[in-house]
Amino acid sequence: MRNRTRAMAVGVSLAASVLLLQGSALGAGTSNDRGGHTMTFHVLFSDPNYTDLGAPGFSAADVIVFHDQLFQSGEAVGDEIGSCVLVDATGLSNCSGVMQLENRGTITFSFVNAPPPHKVLAVTGGSGQFRTTRGDGTLDENEDGTGTLVLRLS
Secondary structure (H helix, E strand, O other), rough: OOOHHHHHHHHHHHHHHHHHHHHHHHHHHHOOOOOOHHHHHHHEOOOEEEEOOOOOOOOOOOOEEEEEEEEOOOOOEEEEEEEEEEEOOOOOOEEEEEEOOOEEEEEEEEEEEEEOOEEEEEEEEEEEHHHOOEEEEEEEOOOEEEEEEEEEEO
């Protein structure tokens, strides 16, 4: 159960990190074919915080919260926080989060978290330099508590 909780938390953290990385990459990213920007981040996942609210063990209504660090070119560029609500014992959950990019603003995101290490995110808004941001992204988890977040913003 502990490994499963850790895997869920890492998945959630990675997804959140991916979103944060998108925001950081916007300023330093490259253009894509849709006229937007692509940003890439290295994510350092936090230890997940799991609250067992439903039936004992992974079950509907349980909550995972995360606070991950985001990096670009070896430099810390921000962090991301968020939560996931489990919908069943497999770890399937509805997640949302906010990335803070130093002195630039925030980027909000949501995603469906499932056990595979590849997550697809929707960028749902932002503030500051990112107030009109929208787009999508991917978060790919590594087995060492790190991952790669790629955001495509328009």
